[in-house]
Structure formats: structure tokens, C-alpha cells
Amino acid sequence: MAKELIRLQNLCMAFDDEPVLNNINLYINDKEFLTLLGPSGCGKTTTLRIIGGFTTPTSGDVLFDGVRINDVPPNRRQINTVFQKYALFPHLNVFENVAFGLRLKRVPDPKDSAGKRMVRLTEEEIRSRVMEMLEVVSLKGFENRKPDALSGGQQQRVAIARALVNRPKVLLLDEPLGALDLKLRKDMQIELKRIQQQVGITFVYVTHDQEEALTMSDTIVVMDKGTIQQIGSPEDIYNEPKNAFVADFIGESNIIDGVMLRDKCVKMYGREFACLDGGFAENEPVDVVIRPEDIDIVPPEQGQLVGTVTSVTFKGMQYDIIVDFRGFKWLIQTTDHSPVGARIGVKIDPDGFHIMKKSAYSGQFGDYSSYSDEYDELSDADAVGTDEQEDGYAE
């Protein structure tokens, strides 16, 4: 099936004795769209820079197509990078920016039968490849513009064209959409996915935006504190998070202490609930994840649990309501309005529960007591733009 292209083995990295990566093991398949996702400082950019060859790992190996490439400099790797701030060459126009790699390229001389002599690409070949690539990124007609005469989205696409024109096996993208506004970001997400499918190469994408990761990726690698927390498809990561950190970082989650009485039966708030999970020890303490959209509101007498509404926020598509269940506050997303102070019952189907083993992250996430604070924080972070760390979880 899918062929393995890059493998990271026992990768460790420390800057000035400060560990940044702890024992990263990861393989990346050919033609895969893989996203490294995590809050800032989690080591995702360092991992990308190690793959690109800009940073040498303290220990561990990088294999490319089965060959160890730790000591191969970036200019000799079949990997190209789209940098966070694009790093377009300001003194060159769009055409020359894109042609930069091609002008440096040496290929075997077609006239030399032994194939040993290396020659430059001809001017016609460079021209046709550059124009073809500008077509792919919809920038035809912009060849003579200088980068500073382009909008952010256009610069972004020049950076992609400049990397892809070299026909790399892997394209690395370091938060390439971070500097764009929301609307443009959504368009570029679709555009990037289209380009990846069109050119058919591996993309390794770094972002702190979970929605971006879910939209584009074949595989998501969730990282925190220099450690991989979970690897899986977007559906796996969303539906089957491995620990409280992942559950909270990917979307909204209510995370409640529970005890697994037996397979398919979990106990919380002193009540037994039917669920679909199994494979835990009897009476094992667990974290129970309930997504806000999986909770139905019912009249109190029909509810599995009864709580009090403490806050309601209108979000357009739905209401976000915070419900107090014996001091622990849940977030529920619903299309029905319930006034503050109302007593409501909730009902959760067995497939609405996801049971996780206890981890170092247990108890840190998933309580919405400080929901309004968190909401403010999030909107602040959006206004600032890029580096917010609290994306999706309360302190």
C-alpha cells in the first residue's frame, strides 16, 4: 500500500540543555498530507526544521527513503520548505523567485551518452516550468511584480510555487496561513489541499490551528511539550482522543472523572451509563469525554442527569450553554434555547461517550467553570493572530 518516505527514529533535541523534543518516533508515507499540531513551544516547528535539515537533532536519526540523512545539508535534500513569513527574495520579481531553484539545478547532459556531464537547465525549460507552476497557484500575469507589491495571499502562493517548481518529494509548510485573515485562510486551506492532490507529493504541515488540521490532513500528529501525544486520522483524533490534552486541544470536550465498572458500562456522578468502550480493568478510574454536540437536552424528569443552566451564549448556528452538574460545569451545544437558571435534564447516547485511560493531563482540562474567561481569551488570541497558546483549553 502506501510507501514509507520519511522516518524519524528516537529523535531528541535540546537547546542549551533545555529539552525541546523527547524521543520522537514517526513515519511519513509518500503522498500523505501529515500535520504536526500542537500549541506553540510543543516542538512542532523544531521537528519540521530537522526534516528540512536546518537543525541537527541532539540524538536520533532522520531516514529518507531508508537512507540516514542527518548530515545531509538542506541544499542536498529532495525537500523544499514554505516558511512561516514566506521568506521571498525581496530583490527578485515573482518569476525570478520561482526560478531561483531551477537556475541552480544541474541535470545530466542529454547530449552526453555517458550521462556524466552536468548542465544547467535551458532558459526555455526554466520559463516553461515556472509558468506552469504559476498556473497551478493561479498567479499567471504576476511574473514581473516584486514581492512587496503582492498581497499576503499572493506572496503565500509564490512561496508555494517557488518550492514546488523544484519537484521535491516532500513539501514542508511552517504555519503558512498564520499571517492571513480568516476568510483567506479558509480559501487557502482548500487551495493547498487541491495543490497537494494535483502535484501528488507529501506535505508535512505545521499548525496550532486544530480546525485547519482537521480540514486538510490525512494524518494528524498531536504534540505537546516535545512529545507526540497521538497519531491518527482526523476522525480518530476527534472521536478517539488518547488523553485529556488531545481531547481538549481538538475541539471542545467535557472531561469528567469516572470509573469503568465493566465493559460498556461507566459510572460517574454515582450513576451507571451505557457506553461502547471496553478493554479496561474492572473498576479502573478513567477520564470520560463527552463532546458538547453529543448531549441532548430533555425535560428534567427524563434526564440521565439534571443540572442548572448558568450561562448562555448565542453562536449563530447554536447556543453554547454552560450547565452546572454538582459543581462541575459542562459545555453543551444545542439549537434549543434554555434560559439561565433553568433546571434541565440531559441525555447522552452510548456512542456519545469516549473513555480514556488516566494520564498526566487528567484533571487539567475539560471543566468549563472558567468558560467566559476562556471565551475572552480566545477572541483576544484571534485578534492578535498567530501565536496564541491557549487555543481551545482553559488554564
Next chain:
Amino acid sequence: MKKNTVLSRAFLFLMFLFLYAPIFVLIVFSFNDSKSNAVWGGFTLDWYVQLFQNQTVLTALRTTLLVSLLATLAATVAGTAAAIGFSSMRRRSRNLCLTVNNIPLTNPDIITGVSMMLLFVFAGQVLADLSAWLNAQSWAEQANLWFNFSFNLGFWTLLIAHITFDIPYVILSVLPRIRQLDPNLAEAALDLGASPLTAFRKVVLPELMPGIINGALIAFTMSIDDFVISYFTAGSQVSTLSMVVYSMVRRRVSPEINALSTLMFVAVLVLLIAINVRQARQDAARQRELRSAGRV
């Protein structure tokens, strides 16, 4: 309020008068058809003609241009390399280096000049002693070798001195340019297949070029009009233009000096205007960049 404006205008006028009146008089009298510096005897270009027939002046002009050009070249290369080195240092050592770099700028020329002269004389003496010692060795005698490393003050010491006092200016004008440089640019070039040297030549150097050219222009201006340091380091055989002017004045005040000074003034003025125009253009370009970045 109005009174204030009148006063401040008068002040401004007086300031410019004091600044430029001497130069104005100098230029006017360089065209004066009279030996006196006080009586106007009609317009003439004789002094310029005489100047260009004066062998001493022409030799000095050659020396000045040669020293300034070579010093500028060497200082530009060395200063640019140093600036790049500084910028990749840790903050503490960088600040230390910058302070060390700035001291010669504020140091009085006379101290720089005298100290360099002493150093050159000392080094010349040490090398002369070394040569003598080597020549006294029996193996040198047997191999029929004769060493002479000693040197006197002259063109080369003058050149070294000029390079030395030019370097800080180049560093100061290249450093801000490096600070503005996107650190990812060089990496992007490497990423696209450039060797480190090619990346430097094709991406980093073009980005630094405005700063480098500014630095070179300032260094050239400094070299061409330097008197004090040249005076102490050139020895008795070599003279620069400013030294010739000085020695001419000591003999007798001739309108030839006016002509020579006028030419030097004009040359430096042209260079300064070039530097300022470049600076203004760069600032305008940066403003545009900032505006477009703000728009995006």
C-alpha cells in the same frame, strides 16, 4: 509669537552664515585674478591651471585617490564581514564588540594618528631587530640569506591607517541592514539548492548592498578628507592632498590653495549628496514596504 519666528529665522541665517561664509569666500577667491586674498581683481581660472601643472599636487592627488580607493575597498570587505560576524554573536559579546567598534569613532583623530605612528615605528624596529638577529645566525650566513623585514612610514602604513579608521563606519552602516534581514532568507536559498556561498552571494549580499554601498561612500569621504591621521602615518616621503594644502599654507598663502580646497570641498560635497539621496530613497522605499505590509 511672531517675534519668535523672526528671531529664530535670524538665528538660522546667522548659523548658516558662520558655517558657509568661509567656504563661500574660499570658492570666490579661487577664481580671483590677484594674489591677494582681500582684493577682487577679476575672474580667472589661472589658479586651477597652475594647480594642475603643480607636480607635488598631482602626485598627492594620485596618492589620495589611491589610498582612499584601496582603503575603502579593504574596509568595506572587512567591515561587512565583521558586521555579519557581530550579528550572529550572542547579545553580550555583540554589545561588547560594538562598544569596542565605537571607541575609534569618538576617539580624537590626533590620538589615533599618534598611536598608530608609534605602533608602526615600534613594529618597524622590532622587525629590523629580528632581521638583524636572523642575519647574525650562522645558518643564514651559510645559506647566503639576507633578511630585511624592516619598514618605514610611507604609503603602506598610510593605507593600513586609513583601512583601520574606515572599518567602524562600514560596520555601523551595514549592521542595521543585517538586523532587518529575514533570517529565513538564507535558509530559503539553501532550501532551494544553493550552497551556503551561493546563498550569501545571491540572496544575502543583494539585501545588504544598500548598507554596504553607504558604508563604502562614508569610508571614502572619511579617507579623502583625512588630515591628522594621514599626517602622522604617511612619513616624510608620501603626501596626501590635505597634507599638501597644509604645507603650502605654511610656506605662503597662495590662491592655488583656494582652488585645491574648492575642488576637495566639491568632491566631498558630491559624495555626501550621493549618500543622502541614497538614504532618502531607501527610507522612502521602506515607508512603502511598511505601508503595503500594513495594507495586506
